[in-house]
Amino acid sequence: MLTGMGITWWHMMKIRKNNVTLQYPEERWPRPERNIGFDFSEYNIIRSRLQVDIDDCIGCMKCERACPVQCIKIQTVKSGARGEDLQDISHTGLTSNGTKKALIVLRFDIDLSECCYCNLCTYPCPEDCIYMTGGPNSNKHPIDYEFSQYDRNELIFKFAKEVEEEKMAKYLPKKEKVEA
Amino acid sequence: MGVVHGDLMTLNIGPQHPSTHGVLRLRVKTDGEIISEVEPVIGYLHRCFEKHCENVTYEQVIPYTDRCDYIAAMNNNFGYAVAVEELMDLHVPDRVEHIRVIVSELNRLASHLLALGTFGLDVGAFTPFLYMFRDRERILDLFEVLCGARLLYNYIWVGGLSHDFPKGFEEKIIDFLDYFEPQLDEYNGILTYNKIFIERTADVGVLPAEVAISYGVTGPNLRGSGVKWDLRKDDTYSIYEQFDFNIPVGTGTVGTVGDCWDRYYVRMLEMTESIKIIRQAVKALPSGDVHQALPKKIRPPKGSVYKRTESPRGDLGYYIESDGSPVPYRLKMRSPAFTALSVMGEIASGWMMSDVLAILGSLDIVLGEIDR
Numbered sequence: 001m002l003t004g005m006g007i008t009w010w011h012m013m014k015i016r017k018n019n020v021t022l023q024y025p026e027e028r029w030p031r032p033e034r035n036i037g038f039d040f041s042e043y044n045i046i047r048s049r050l051q052v053d054i055d056d057c058i059g060c061m062k063c064e065r066a067c068p069v070q071c072i073k074i075q076t077v078k079s080g081a082r083g084e085d086l087q088d089i090s091h092t093g094l095t096s097n098g099t100k101k102a103l104i105v106l107r108f109d110i111d112l113s114e115c116c117y118c119n120l121c122t123y124p125c126p127e128d129c130i131y132m133t134g135g136p137n138s139n140k141h142p143i144d145y146e147f148s149q150y151d152r153n154e155l156i157f158k159f160a161k162e163v164e165e166e167k168m169a170k171y172l173p174k175k176e177k178v179e180a
Numbered sequence: 181m182g183v184v185h186g187d188l189m190t191l192n193i194g195p196q197h198p199s200t201h202g203v204l205r206l207r208v209k210t211d212g213e214i215i216s217e218v219e220p221v222i223g224y225l226h227r228c229f230e231k232h233c234e235n236v237t238y239e240q241v242i243p244y245t246d247r248c249d250y251i252a253a254m255n256n257n258f259g260y261a262v263a264v265e266e267l268m269d270l271h272v273p274d275r276v277e278h279i280r281v282i283v284s285e286l287n288r289l290a291s292h293l294l295a296l297g298t299f300g301l302d303v304g305a306f307t308p309f310l311y312m313f314r315d316r317e318r319i320l321d322l323f324e325v326l327c328g329a330r331l332l333y334n335y336i337w338v339g340g341l342s343h344d345f346p347k348g349f350e351e352k353i354i355d356f357l358d359y360f361e362p363q364l365d366e367y368n369g370i371l372t373y374n375k376i377f378i379e380r381t382a383d384v385g386v387l388p389a390e391v392a393i394s395y396g397v398t399g400p401n402l403r404g405s406g407v408k409w410d411l412r413k414d415d416t417y418s419i420y421e422q423f424d425f426n427i428p429v430g431t432g433t434v435g436t437v438g439d440c441w442d443r444y445y446v447r448m449l450e451m452t453e454s455i456k457i458i459r460q461a462v463k464a465l466p467s468g469d470v471h472q473a474l475p476k477k478i479r480p481p482k483g484s485v486y487k488r489t490e491s492p493r494g495d496l497g498y499y500i501e502s503d504g505s506p507v508p509y510r511l512k513m514r515s516p517a518f519t520a521l522s523v524m525g526e527i528a529s530g531w532m533m534s535d536v537l538a539i540l541g542s543l544d545i546v547l548g549e550i551d552r
Contacts, residue, residue, distance in 0.1 A: 003369040047328040068240035118243035118334045
């Protein structure tokens, strides 16, 4: 029993030096940014939150299929002109990798309250446009893990561009007229 | 005058009780302070793991195996990956095998630290819990560097790994082990040979070897009863046959063979063995590409496989029935914690109320795995 007390006493003596507790809201762990803390050959892996660069998205839906919990919802429509910029709905034709886009992404919602942070959606993406912040595009978005909300609906992140309906109407497939 | 027998009182422990290690309910029939019957009631954490696996592809099962035994998710990934690879007759590169062994042994350390720390907490030792969690935190930090997640890794994939080791990661592991090895002596001083701890655990909840075998108890609980049975040696998988390590068994140092203290001490000795394995594996780590053997699409041929591996809690088995599609036809998981809990009613009766929680803590159960 004295041994145990000795060990506890020894730890109490050096409590200032070996303190591991962090007073969280005031101090926090350094966020593992690029090449800080450790270096990885390409980028640091961290699973903080999902981020999508919608200008790079070609609407291939690979991430939607890879998701085990179906928290990604994508809707697309054919753009007609492949790889052309459509100014009126601010749709860019080329991704940053130079791929010509054939689809307009109407809806790209990620419900982060359902997300299980397994990272499976980021691997199949051909354009590296969906990633956990801190991934290959960590210079575009800071690592962010403090995104709690008061309302569950605010955790549904909508990445698709919001476009007015009249402008969008000419790209949508024409509705068939119902004969009276 | 004979012995007075009062009526039995039924008492519920849990499901929301800090000592039941999750959402477990114990229906306890007590005669005064003596326990006459313990019946575990489970199912509060049931998530339809097996049925759900029939609806997702083989890759997508891996995040769900994480959530079964969330204390040792690497080992669960490992068991599943090994099972599917055997079904597909897939051979993985040597580097992958070494990394898998390293991470799963590190995870075994983390899991045992949690088990021993909370066991100490259950019998009233608060300080060792903090020390052990401090060191477990360092392992979790290593995993965070490795794959970005601290608890649910999704790291070991069928046919490979999600990422290679980052640069300088081997040195980080060795640094940690150098720091960690002296800590074991500290734990021994503060908890293992503590008089109060021995009084609370020695001779308590003795699990005889025959009972353990007949209930199918595996892992450290079985070895605590003096049975030398470890799948890493006896039904070897991956590359465990290349490493030199011992299988510690309970010897009844301070009490009877198979008491709570033996189950505790076997885990303590196993950590030393895990350190040995990690040091050997890091030393022998070959170079290579960890993504080389990853299949483009996982479509195992028709057939079934049952593969068991040694998780920190014991014999973790996966039975997979494949019909040739990318979705498993049936997946059954044999959970070691389930059998460990089922022996509870057998060994806990006759003890005092406070011993029940000591026995429960020494069995080291994880409810995520029991309820699946």
